[in-house]
Amino acid sequence: MTHDTNYHMNRRTALKTTLGATALAVAGCLSDEPETADFRIGGPWEPNRDPHDGGSSLRRLGITEALVAVDYEANPAPGLATDWERLDDRRWQFDLREGVTFHDGTSLDAAAAVESLRRTVDSSAFAAVPIETVEAVDESTVNVETETAFSPLPSHLSRNEAVLLSPDAIEADGSITDPISTGPFALESFRSGSEVRIVRHDDYYGETPSFESVRYEVVDDDQTRRMKLENGELEMARVLPNEMVDDLEAEDDIDVYTPEIPRIRFLTFDTTTEPFDDERVRRAVHYAVDRESITESILDGIDDPAVGPFSPTVTDWANPDLEDHSSDPDRARSLLSEAGWSADSNDVRSRDGEELAVEFVTFDARSLPLIGQTLQDQLADVGFDVDITTMEYSAMVDRVGQDAFDAYLTSWGTLWHPDPDRLSEMFHSTDATLHHGYENHRVDELLEEGRELTDRDERLERYHEVQSIVVDEAPIVVLTDYANVVATAAGVSGYEPHPTESRYGLESLEYDSE
């Protein structure tokens, strides 16, 4: 009996202790009220402290700046360098802006710029940029020499990884905990994967922001992001799905922006195996697709049908003479017949007893699987039997990189740094990271020349020709352009969406909460 009582006492004490500790623990976790800010942004992207790990969020928020900025026509523009000059094929000279101070008060000079740039040049992010040396010529001049003639250099120096950091931001082991740069805002606090708080940089050389503090929150879920905006917990919600646009536009206290960004959805063929080794079959797909009906039915009419790798409304690197591909199923049918795939009263075409059955691989992005299904229907009309396989992105890349395939459906940023040399990564026979296996010596030659030439018009000519050839020979078939959906509280003014999303332009924003 005594023993029993003891047991109960123990258990009871244990229970009480546990409950007490639990309550304390929960209370402890709850004690910190989130700090408010003058302006709050919610987006799905997780910021990183080190610009080498992507660095897009820090750049967009206006913390970091680079020698070269990107203007609203998606071209390289003066940033921390006010001017630059190509001294000869391989040497470039950059003149630093005067009177620039880092967030920690040190002033920007050539030595600081060189230290920061060298760290970038040595990183894996710049492995494909052939920079040989970076040197300070005097207090305010930096020279960069490349291994080969390389026109896209300024464009690469505008990348988010190439931003200039204060010498004190770079720790002894080369890591970054506080990205001290020169932008209109300085980092105040950083909670990995959840939020970033920034404060106004009072010594900023440019426009003084109206906000003293801004908070960026990672809100991964689309619905939650929208509801936070509607409930006044955010003033700006980024990257919302197209299908929310109509509803949000109907709300009085919310403004919606749908800027076009340089990104396309497209099919990439395996041009080394049947049936897509035959250009006629690839072109048949190109004509069988009704891009308009895809953008209207799946993308709510917000994204436009694509005509080529670049959209002419985003950049003048786009070839304006590419024909607008309204769908032409009859032409698709005759191309297939020409290639020996005959219809013979069957729904699915065949050649030598083999059916025209293909598999399109895609990944679980917002609209790609749906677009895949639409393609399935549209291509069935001209005699293809299309099977859609949806995988996780990495698994898809592995699959198409290692084995033969028919085609894969994906999306790419086409100007993530503002130079058409990106076309090399799409179509050059050895530099391409798309797995089409496409080889065209003329295309290679044009791309290589474009990479070396200085004159913009001469480059333009070459890149326009590349676009004509690849649209014609169709190693890829472009489907749609891309728009970004951003919604703000109606009191927000001065927001101008940036075409390459290089900046949010927070220093120009005002918010009137009334």
Place this chain on the structure above:
Amino acid sequence: MIRTLLARLGSFAAVMSLVSLVTYGFVFLTPGDPAYTILREQRQSPPSEREVEAFRSEHGFDDPFVVQYLSWLGDVLRGDLGTSYYRSEPVASLLLEYLPNTLELALAAMAVSLLLAVPTGVLSAVHRDTWIDRTSQLAALIGVSIPNFWLGYLLILVCSLWLGLTPVSGVGTLGHLVLPALTLGTGMAAIVTRLVRTSMLEVLEADYVVTARSKGVRERLVVYKHALRNALVPVVTIVGLQFGFVLNGAVVVEVVFQRPGLGTLLVDAVFARDYPIVQGVVLVTAFAFVATNQLVDLAYVALDPRIERGRGERR
């Protein structure tokens, strides 16, 4: 006692190393090149081949499996869980930052589920086969069937957008915790309700309850003082086990309510192929599971010596 302790420590170490080897193996076999995937996630655009190669050699991806595993294991034994590929931050500090949010949610959800389930279960048992019982059974069925994310959105819509009672999402205050705890707690409550009911029904027929009744003890006292306390013993055991499954549900709830917790950390890391984080989270979770189990076992022995002596009978 010492021998038991040592044996347990031994099995503990064995389980942990097996867990680490198996996760490492799975991670290694998962399709998808981590270098490519991480670079693409970071810049939101596919990287070039040279960048991928540079990243691979920088992080030692080209070494054979055994070399990579042993090097990782060596670091872990020295207390270094490694550095995230995607964020360049130490895994240990990420875990420390995220863990409290998950624990807070898990504990609050448990509290919600018990507060809902125990009274309902008891009422259901006492009023067996009446409309009260049937209503609570139906509620439990609905509770189990409703998907967490849907309930989450519904609660946000009603409580935040319509009634303006709570913030939509985030962490920090009690207001931020209420909806996620309700979302996660109701699903669990449904299961616990059934358990309390069954257990109560059993106990209410036990001899000592009959004795108590025949002594003339008031029915209320019989139910709440005599029966309920004993009926709760199996419930507590199960609830303890369920704690592990809370982590499971927390993934969805954490995403809907934008709570930075272990669930989201793990899922994001899996998609980004950020293996040091995957390893870290799995290791910590496994550690918590195994440690809790071992502690519970040890606690049985300490509390009730009969259990150790009677081991043979207990399987």
